[in-house]
Amino acid sequence: MTNTPGRLGTLRLTRSPVLDIAYFEAGEPNGVPVILLHGFPYDVHSYVDVVPALATSGYRVLVPHLRGHGPTRFRDPATPRSGQQAALGRDVIEFMDALGITSAVLGGYDWGGRAACVAAALWPHRVLGIVSVNGYLIQDVSSSVEPLPPEREAGFWYFYYFLTERGRKGLTANRRAIAEVIWRRNSPLWAFDDNDLNRAAEAFDNPDYVDVVLHSYRHRLGHADGAEEYVADENFLATIPPITVPAVTLDGLNDGNFPARDAHAASEHFTGPFEHRQVPLAGHNLPQERPADFVDAISTVTELAKGRLA
Numbered sequence: 001m002t003n004t005p006g007r008l009g010t011l012r013l014t015r016s017p018v019l020d021i022a023y024f025e026a027g028e029p030n031g032v033p034v035i036l037l038h039g040f041p042y043d044v045h046s047y048v049d050v051v052p053a054l055a056t057s058g059y060r061v062l063v064p065h066l067r068g069h070g071p072t073r074f075r076d077p078a079t080p081r082s083g084q085q086a087a088l089g090r091d092v093i094e095f096m097d098a099l100g101i102t103s104a105v106l107g108g109y110d111w112g113g114r115a116a117c118v119a120a121a122l123w124p125h126r127v128l129g130i131v132s133v134n135g136y137l138i139q140d141v142s143s144s145v146e147p148l149p150p151e152r153e154a155g156f157w158y159f160y161y162f163l164t165e166r167g168r169k170g171l172t173a174n175r176r177a178i179a180e181v182i183w184r185r186n187s188p189l190w191a192f193d194d195n196d197l198n199r200a201a202e203a204f205d206n207p208d209y210v211d212v213v214l215h216s217y218r219h220r221l222g223h224a225d226g227a228e229e230y231v232a233d234e235n236f237l238a239t240i241p242p243i244t245v246p247a248v249t250l251d252g253l254n255d256g257n258f259p260a261r262d263a264h265a266a267s268e269h270f271t272g273p274f275e276h277r278q279v280p281l282a283g284h285n286l287p288q289e290r291p292a293d294f295v296d297a298i299s300t301v302t303e304l305a306k307g308r309l310a
Helices: 050-056 085-099 111-122 150-155 157-161 165-173 175-186 194-205 209-220 228-237 291-304
Strands: 010-015 019-027 033-037 060-064 104-108 127-133 247-252 274-279
Touching: 010 085, 019 050, 019 085, 033 050, 033 085, 033 111, 050 060, 050 291, 060 085, 085 111, 085 228, 104 111, 104 291, 111 127, 111 228, 127 291, 150 157, 157 165, 157 209, 165 175, 165 209, 175 194, 194 209, 247 291, 274 291
Parallel strands: 033 060, 033 104, 104 127, 127 247, 247 274
Antiparallel strands: 010 019, 019 060
């Protein structure tokens, strides 16, 4: 699968043991690989302004559609449509394997930031460094019964909605509308328009979207078992392992659900070279809202990783 190159590069297809992964590629084929990972309910267009800047700087830029999104498909109808954190992290490594990439810089936010953190914790020798919006995103599933402050619980209304059959029906029928409600809460200063939302919503038409999304939230809240193939990975993640690779974390000062932290608070669980930045005027979808800040973070973490590149 290919198409005419655009701002995200050329659309391609590769095959992992579990998925046929659709991804965009741009930049220098022999450049440092950087893999950009989107969140929920968003899509690859979160990086529409990040990709050209990184490609021009000499990176090999790769932006996959996550499982359950866009043209990415499960190879086997019998494969559990898991959205758990271990599945997302392993998808990144298997994507790299499929393309023959030994190691890469990973960047992400929301689900994509979690995938980057999981990959870095489980396979640090494959990760040159990471940029993660909202910091350390590995979930402590064992603490899912502990309440958050009420204001944050209100912002996470969809976590609980998705536990119900009503939520399944609602997500099936109202994918775009649910995304819009979440976008407005997550990024109160982001002046997105109908074109932005419609473009992202095309990725939600994937036949596995609803199942993957529901499993993600049900698993993290302890209401669904994980897939058998990820048990060992989840057991390791339950120890809340440190991330030892170079890292830059970003907090948007106008994120509607995740209050910005100072460098000391953000550094917990990062034991390698580390920087934390607060980004003015940014909400949750930081790469699309403040692309220059995200690009600069990728450049910084690449510098921090120079010893691993040698």
